[in-house]
Structures are given as C-alpha cells and as structure tokens.
Amino acid sequence: MNTAKQRIEQLRVRMKQEGIDYYIVPTADFHHSEYVNDYFKVREFLSGFTGSNGTLVISADEAGLWTDGRYFVQAERELEGSDIVLYRMGEENVPKIEEYLGKNVKEGQTIGFDGRVVSASFGKEIAKAVKDKNVKLVYDTDMVDALWQERPKLPAGKLWIVPEALCGETVSQKLAKVREKMAEEKAEHLLISKLDDIMWLYNIRGNDIDCNPVALSYAFISMDEAVLFVQKKAVTEEVAAYLKKNGIVCKDYDEIVPFIQQYTLKGKIWCAVTDINYLLYQLAAERGELVEKANPTELLKAVKNLVELENIRKYYLLDSVVLTKFLFWVKEHIGKEPLDEYGLAVKLDAMRSEIEGFLDISFDTISAYGANAAMMHYEATQTQSAQLKPEGLYLVDSGGQYLGATTDVTRTIALGSISDEIKKHFSKTVCGMLRLAETKFLSGCTGRNLDIMARQPLWECYMDYKCGTGHGIGYILNVHEGPHSVRCQYNAKITETELAAGMIVSDEPGVYIKGSHGIRIENILEIVNEVKNSDGQFMGFRHLTYVPIDLDVIDTRYMEPSDIKKLNNYHALVYQKLEPYFEGAEKEKLREATRAVG
C-alpha cells in the first residue's frame, strides 16, 4: 500500500477517536518560516509531497493538497498513487482552503489543527469560513506526533554573534528605530515571532533551519525592555555575555506562553498577524488590545545599510566568479565525461565553499537538466539524479551564505544543440530580465508597478510563468525576505511595500514547459536613487550579479534592437567586473562569453 495512503488512514483512525472531522496540516514551524526544519515536516511525512509550500486537508472522505504554481508538476508526480487530490492554487475554479471548508464542513462538525503551526491570519480565515455553522475549532493538538515514530528532534543549534564590523548598526540603534515605530502605532509592546527579524534585531544568528542561519526564538520588546526567548542549550557563554552586555534578557523558548499570559501589560501589544501563530495570537488577544500590522523590523531589515551593501556587492561578485567558472567547466566537460545533476550540485557547492567567508549554501541547489528544469523547485538527490547529455538546457539556481551576504542566482545554459523554439523562449526571458533591470521608476512604486517589464516579452508570445518575478533577500539571513517583492497578482488583503533605495531584489523571469524544458535567468538587483527633480525622486537598479548569459541560446531575431543593446551593455559590465579573476584560456573564454552580439 502507498505510504501516504497508509499514514492518512492511521490519522483518520485517530481523528475518529478524537471526534475531529477535518484535520489541517500546513507546512510551517511555530514561526511561519518559509523553510522548516525536518521536525516540522508533518505534511511531507503524511503526503510524500516534498515541495516547500503545501497544505493538506484530511477528512473521512477526502485528502486534498493545496500548493502553488511552482509545484504543480512536482506535486502531480509525488502524489501519484496516494489518492490525494491536488488543488492547484490560483487556477480558475480552484477553491481556496477556507472556501473548501466553508462549502464542505457540516453544521456542528469539528476542525482540528496544531495552533502552533497555523498562522494567526489563516486560523482566522478558517474560523470565519465556518462561523455560521456552529463548528468547533480544536487547535491545541498535534495529532500526527504519536503516529510519527521516527520524528526528528526539535533542533537547537548554537547561537552565534554577527561580528560588529559586519553589522553597520548596533542592537541599541536598531531597538531605538523599532521603538520609534512602536510609538507611532501607540504600541507599548512588540511580540516578534519571525525568526529572521529577531536575528537581525539582536545581531545574532542561529542554526536551526537548513540554509537559514536562524534560531527558534521569540522576541518581546517594550519601551524599556528587550527579551529573547530561545532554547537554553543554544546559548553559549559568549552569547550569554553578549546578550547581557546589550541589555537583552534571555528566557527559555518554552516560557513564551506563560510569559504572554502573565506579563504586566502597559498598553497595546503589536504582533504581526501574518507571522505569529494562531495559538499565541489567541493568547495575546485575550490579554488586551493588539496592533496587527507587519513587524516594524521587516522594513528596517529590508533596507540594507551602507556596510551591508558594501559587503553584499563584494560577495555577489565573488559568487558570480565561482558560478561563471562552474558554468564554463560544465560546458567544457559535457559529452566528455559523465555528468549528472546531483554531482554538479555537489561540485558547485564545493566551489562556492572555497570563497573566504563561506558559511553554507543559502538554499538547496537546484541543478536541473532538460524537462526537470520545468519544475521550478526541483531538487536532484544522490539516488534520483538525471544524467546530462550534450543537448538541451541545464538550469542551475543556487546561492551561498557568507560572512557578508546571502546570494541567489540562476543561469540556464545550452549543453549542445538547441531548438529554435527554445532559443525564442530563452531570448524572451533574457529580454524580460534585462528590461526590468533597466527600468526607471518613481518613488512610491511597488513591485506590482514594475512586474510587467519582465513579463511583457513573454506575454507578447502568450506565455507566462506562474510565480512572482522577484523577492527580497536577507543579509546573512533568509534567501527569501519581505516585505517588498515584484509580482503581478492583485490581492487587496496584502499591503504592498514601496521599493526603496538600499533594498535588494531578485529579477527572475522564466519559461517552464512541462515535460520539455525550463528556463530561468535570475539576477539580483540593488535599488538606487537616481535623479530627484520637481516630478519626484526617480529610482533605478544596479546589477549585483555578474554572470554571462549563454549566447549559445540567444537568437537576436527574437529581441528588439534596444534589448540587444541592453544585453551587450550587461556583458561588457560582466567582463569588466570578472576579468580580474580570470587568467589565460579562461579569460579568453570570458571574453568570448561576453562578446557583443548584433
């Protein structure tokens, strides 16, 4: 019997015993982090679907998995034989989970979920969807824990301190800015549950999530107090001394619940309803008035300071050098020796690790050949790894954590002959990436104003990619970071963030043809102020990524003359930036790879 089928049946037995009609399993830790430690991979344990986003809803009659466009292809494959119905989020006539519950849950039934892994906003949506049906919500139960005999332990990696020279801002400077925002909102207290925000605020890092240097923790800030809740075994003596020196009170991770229940409140508590979990949200709401806006740390963290920017520019260049050398190596060795996806990922990770200041990779390297690249977040493993042939496209999306930056970059290259159609898709993707990068815009714009610059060349061919165009990136932190983004979809419930100088953002249009090929070209851009005049503050971008775009897949017939100029200008810049790091035959290769095309 299919493993997923079996586990879901076991869960159904327990649900029946406990009187739970619908059980919801999102993909989340207690902090609504994007990536989660293995301890939290309950949905994957139950369904077998390994994508980073997905929610399972199980009732006696049906098990449904909701995931987004990045994972449709992958989910279809991984759910095969499980009887789990795939709900393709964002597609026509596909209900949202709350709509599904609103329609299917019957009068007087019970919905269960672990309130620590369900976000407050989602928990509220669920409650709202069934509010007229006398439905009971049970949210203090983790029903899968007992079924999961070999469940990994809750991680407790050691905390470490970001060297002062790399921070650009002290904890007390950051706290002062945060308290200014709190005063504006008339909030006396701030409860932060978002791990990267907590790390940023206290200039510390952790080791509890793969690729994300964060520690399981909470922060509670008052006008005269700053508390860190963290597992005691994660705190070294050095860190304890550092926290004390900075006036940060350290409490145990588990103390957060009694602390919120008992703390003497002086006024409103600010907690971001999109980040905090439903259980804590309910506890805080029982205590008093809430400010439910996004954490003030989020925007402060997104606008990098000058020290951060200097380090980011430096490491993006070093990272670009390594990726360029790796891609040259692949092009040279393809057809001459066996190459496979996993082996190449390992090789690239190893090359990156030789950069001084390297800490880790910033996410699992996506090394995808041919049709595998059509799965946006495909991951080859040692046992499942396609052999590369000297034909078609190879896509590699990767990044590193360094003592001075978190990087992210994607290139797609030809391994041999490429069809005319694929060249067209590739050239249009490149046009989109370059057009967005060269866009000038007025202060006040959000990513939704700009997204079409990247998408238009594809839309003109009636093609689209089912994901956003760009995301923010942390500083020695998470590779995906808000609050800004570049996307096209309108959602009245999401507050858009104005783009600001000092933010960095990815620019990654693509083409994904199921069963055939995948193309993604991703540069990271720094947002800069340009001219200010009576019409306002004009802004633009600067590239942080300097990696050649494979001219073997470019067909200039599919590009406007202005696009060709943009490509040549970019390549001239790539040569100029990379040239000092290349010698001899490799330098010749660089010159050839960045030559002007007509």
Place this chain on the structure above:
Amino acid sequence: MNTAKQRIEQLRVRMKQEGIDYYIVPTADFHHSEYVNDYFKVREFLSGFTGSNGTLVISADEAGLWTDGRYFVQAERELEGSDIVLYRMGEENVPKIEEYLGKNVKEGQTIGFDGRVVSASFGKEIAKAVKDKNVKLVYDTDMVDALWQERPKLPAGKLWIVPEALCGETVSQKLAKVREKMAEEKAEHLLISKLDDIMWLYNIRGNDIDCNPVALSYAFISMDEAVLFVQKKAVTEEVAAYLKKNGIVCKDYDEIVPFIQQYTLKGKIWCAVTDINYLLYQLAAERGELVEKANPTELLKAVKNLVELENIRKYYLLDSVVLTKFLFWVKEHIGKEPLDEYGLAVKLDAMRSEIEGFLDISFDTISAYGANAAMMHYEATQTQSAQLKPEGLYLVDSGGQYLGATTDVTRTIALGSISDEIKKHFSKTVCGMLRLAETKFLSGCTGRNLDIMARQPLWECYMDYKCGTGHGIGYILNVHEGPHSVRCQYNAKITETELAAGMIVSDEPGVYIKGSHGIRIENILEIVNEVKNSDGQFMGFRHLTYVPIDLDVIDTRYMEPSDIKKLNNYHALVYQKLEPYFEGAEKEKLREATRAVG
C-alpha cells in the same frame, strides 16, 4: 478687496455666530458626482478657484485649498490675492485634510459641513481624525446658502428614455444581475446614490449636469421592488408611463430621507460608502446593518455589451473623422487668419454637432495654446482666450455625447517650428501611448500593472505626468467612469478592479512644463480577450480612436525601432479607417499625415 477674501470673511462672521471653528467645503453635489451643477459650486463661489477638484477648509486663522496635480498651476493663478493657502495633494510633506484637521483642531472645538455634499467615506475620515478630541460635528448645515444671494436654482431637466435598440439590455435584465450580486452579499436592499449608475440601471438619462446626461436622483432596490427618487417636474408623461411599464416606482427626490427613516427593512442595506453622502449614510446606518462595498451597478455598467460596443466603435470613428478634419483646418489656417483658443473650441464643438445623433459635448472642450496647455484642465473663455501664433504646440482635448457613445480624445499639434526638446517630449509621449495600447496582459491584471507601459519612456528621461494614465468612459453617460483605471499610485484603501473584455479605457500620457508647453496624446481603447491557453486568458487592446498623430512633432531619433513600427502600424490603420470619409485634396492630406516614417 479680493472677492474670495471678502466672502470668506463673511463666512467667518457666520461661523463665529454658530460656534463653528472649522468649516469644510468640498466640490460635490449630493451624489458625489465628478462634475457638479452651478447650484453646487460653493467652493468656487467662496475661493474663485474653478478647477473640478478642490476642498476648502476655513478656520478663523486660515483658509486652505486642497487640490490635485492637474490643477496646481491653475489654482496658483486663480487663488492669487485671496490669502488662501494652496495644499498640493500628493506632494511630499503636504498633509491630507484629515491630517490637517487632526493636527490643528483643538479639544472641544466644532467642525461644520453640509452632510449632503460630503461623502460618507470622507465624513468618516474627518470623524476619525478628531475622535480623541471631544470634537462636535455639525453636518446638517449649509452655511454658505445665506451668503450666496444670486445662487443658481437646483436644476430639474427633463428625463428621457434611451431607445431600446441602443440599450442592449432591458431594465429587468439589469435588475436581475444586480439582485444576483445583492444575494451574493446577503443584502436585501440597495441604495444607489451615483447618478450614472441609476441612469444606466433604468435605461434613462437626464439633464441636470453640464455634459453629463444624468438627473438628480436616488434608486432603492429590494428583491421585489425598484424605486426611483427624482424631482417630479423632471418626469414627463412618457417617462412616467415608461417607469410604470418597467415596474419602477417613482417618488419625489426629497422623499429619500423620510423613506430611509421609515422603510420596513427586511435585511441589510447595501450602500457604497465612497458614493453616498454622509447624511444618508448616517441615516441608513441608524436603521441597520450595511454592506459598504461599491455599487454592483458600477462594474456591470463598465463592461459594455455588444450593442453598446458596436455603437461605440461607430461613433468613435465618426468623431475621429471630425477631429482629424478640424486639425487639418487649424494647420491650414494658422498664420493666415486670426485664430484663438475659444474660437477654435466653438468651431470644433460646432463641427461635432453635425454628426447625426449628436446630443452635447461630453465635457468642456480644452483648447489650449502654448503654455496654457501645461494646465491639464485649462478652459479658454470668450473673454480670456489666447491668440494662436504659427509656432509652438496647440492641444485640444474634447468629446461628444451621441445617441450611441460618449467620446473623449486629445491631440497636440504643431502650429509652426518646434524646438528639439519639445519634439523629444512629444515623441516620448507618443511612445508611451502606443506601448500601452499594444500591451498584452493576463486576465487578473488591474490598471496598476499596466500603467508603467505608458510612463516608462518619460520616466527614462526623468519626467512624469501628475495624473493617471487612463479612465473608463460611460455609454451616453459620464466621460469619466469607474471602477477601472490605469494609474500607478498605490493606495491600500482603494480596491483595484481587474480589467475585463468589453471595458473601454483612455490612454493619455503627457508632458506638462509650467510656463512653456503641454503635450497630451489620448486614444480610447477597447479591452479584448485574445488567446486563452494553459497559462491563462491573455488580453489586449483595440484602438477606438483613429486620428493622425502629428508627424511634424515626431523625431524618430527619440524612438526605438519598435516604437516607430507601432506608430506606422497605427497610422496605416488610421488611413484605412478614415479614408472613406475623405476626398480629393483632403484625402491627400490624410495620406501625408499618416505616412510611414523611418
């Protein structure tokens, strides 16, 4: 003494008598219409500022006028000597009115306004801004009425029926759609205050606002009832019979207040908080639960049906023919006989009136020479009208009401030699208009996704126009119509509307250089569905406007090859569409005006 100064002093005397510390005068009728009848021009009476948008706030110490970017230049000129402070809305560090009140109004003071001319949403903002200050709101008073001795009468033009063949949809079909939306929102009743929505719903028109064929009225819809509140003297026997035949109960305009106070409610009342006035909103809210969303009629009205679209295409072509002939005439006669702005507006209006089915102009023709064109909504009058010289630019923005369409179009032409800089501005504006018109987009996009297509050529030169790029247009109705638009500014409080096939929208980028010149090129576009595939429903535009773009002001050095191609394609289309309406020398002129450029 300056008239405005004098009138404001008189008002202050009355304010003191009545114990009112701040008096607010918006520019609105009882229905929050965009254009208002002279009866309602209280703000203009007090301040002398004639722009269509502006709100006056008067206290003992200060009189301030808030207006938007379209009117900065004009307001500055018209307010000279009045001591009224101009608040430039949208500029940095300029407070919103509610922020101004929040800051300046003191504990225990009184704010007064006529609750019938203040929208519910604005009234609520005012109340919210001063809620902690124990401030009294007096909103049942029109303090200016007694000062305004020669105030025009409340208009009561005759209602008329839209011929059935032009409607495309019967009243009962429209009511059925509206009731479907009401059922979705669980609203038993719908109170509509928006005049064009009421006219659309009942397939009638009125004569109470210049250029807008609407009647002062309210509509109240229940699941089994449809009521029209309108001035009795506006109802002819024919209209009375028509209303009766369509099951519409006709009540007197003034009865709306007692009706809302006394009606036996069966459930929630839907009233659009952005359209209804504060007085009625308060009355309705006292009765029971409200649904505060935009009127369901708004979106239904914006998506034109096939009969409407057919008529719109026909009249836009006839309208284009007339404007083209007018522009040829101006170009031929400039320098040979005296021409002035007002005279040309009169001539164009007269030419338009000869089109069969012409009813009226759709707004006061903007006929602006040289620096006057830098004022977006400049209006020449018989006594203030600049003479045209055979040099520089002439801008004309105009439209007609026809029995089958409401049109709107702007062209800017050269009257003689043009500087290189102006040619650059003109060419960039043309690029913007054409790029937006040729944009392909995916279903789900709103105007904010697309705006940058029109603005990017100007933003690349660090220039901007301080207004939206496009607005919807009514059908034998208001020339500005929602709910969709094309604009770039983000406002979390405004719900964006997805663009849909059958909507029409203007595309009107421009350059406005104070004291020098103004350029606007405005086409109206029809939104159409194009390819639908697994990536979604792709959409695009079709031109409704076919008027040559003056090649004398084009310099192709400022255009991309793809822009030049777009211009030539458009001109080929213009020639093909207009050619049957031109003969002899004029046809030659048309051929010359639409020639391909390189």
